[in-house]
Amino acid sequence: MLNSCLARIALTVACFALPARPPADLTAANSRKVAPDFALNDSKGNPIKLSSFKGRVVLLDFWGTYREVCTVEVPWYVEFQGKYKERGLSVVGVSVGDDWASVNSFVEAKKVNYPIVIGNWGLAKQFGVDNGLPVTLLIDRDGKIADLNLGMVNKKKFEHEIQFLLKENAAKRSSK
Numbered sequence: 379m380l381n382s383c384l385a386r387i388a389l390t391v392a393c394f395a396l397p398a399r400p401p402a403d404l405t406a407a408n409s410r411k412v413a414p415d416f417a418l419n420d421s422k423g424n425p426i427k428l429s430s431f432k433g434r435v436v437l438l439d440f441w442g443t444y445r446e447v448c449t450v451e452v453p454w455y456v457e458f459q460g461k462y463k464e465r466g467l468s469v470v471g472v473s474v475g476d477d478w479a480s481v482n483s484f485v486e487a488k489k490v491n492y493p494i495v496i497g498n499w500g501l502a503k504q505f506g507v508d509n510g511l512p513v514t515l516l517i518d519r520d521g522k523i524a525d526l527n528l529g530m531v532n533k534k535k536f537e538h539e540i541q542f543l544l545k546e547n548a549a550k551r552s553s554k
Contacts, residue, residue, distance in 0.1 A: 400546070401539045403525050407546070410522035413438075413515070414504040418472075418495035421482055426470065426493050429521065435462075435543045436517040437469045440497070440507050443476050443484045447530045448512040452488050454533050458540060459492045465544050466519065472497040474511060518543055 400406070413436075417427040428436070439455060441448035452471070459469040469492035473481050476496060485494055499509070506526050507513040516525040516539055525539055 401535065401542055403527070403535070404516075404539055404542065405524055407518070407522075407524075410518065410520075410524055413517045413521055413523050416497070416501055416504075418497060418501075420493050420495055421478055421485070424493075426495050428470070428517075431468050431470070431517075432521045433519050434466050434468045435519055435540065436515075437467065437540065438505070438515040438517060439469065439471045440474055440502050440505065440511055440513040441471060442474055442511050443480045445511050449484070449488075451512055451514070451530060452484075452490065454531075454536075456489065456491050458537065462540060462544060467540060467544060468492070471495070472501065474499060474502050474507075516540065516543060518546070 413428060415427065415429045417425055420426055428438070437455060437458060439448075439451065441452070443449065455469045455471070458467060471490070471492060471494040473494060473496050478496065481494055481496060484490075499507075502513070505513070505515060505523075510528065512530060514527045514531055514536070515523055516527075516536075518524045524543055527536065
């Protein structure tokens, strides 16, 4: 009886110790490309440089206040920022086609807890955004694009991808 109990405990521990299979939408770590860098100011004039987030998993959201589907996702990203910030997630929003008056009003109303910058279509195209919003990327701790999601994300699947990247990259750092 005791041996059976110990065997179950050992099996359970072994299952959790094995690396989880990556979500299907994530690019394999060895095939990821480096994300283009940019430096833009937020509404207070603070510089936001993508490369300054190296060592953190970044959720990079290209969005616009004028697109309803974009505004649906923002509260999810506020939630993710609050929930995973301490584990190494940083959310950055890039508004495309908006002015600061529209963005600031939206940010205040939605209590956005992450930096927002105003970009343009030229910057968006560097990340694979042609003309539709939203487009959301997950960038691993090495600054490489792990996922590019066109259109509205599936919140549950996307959160699973974030969790996987946080674990994947934490394991990489602790083995160095």
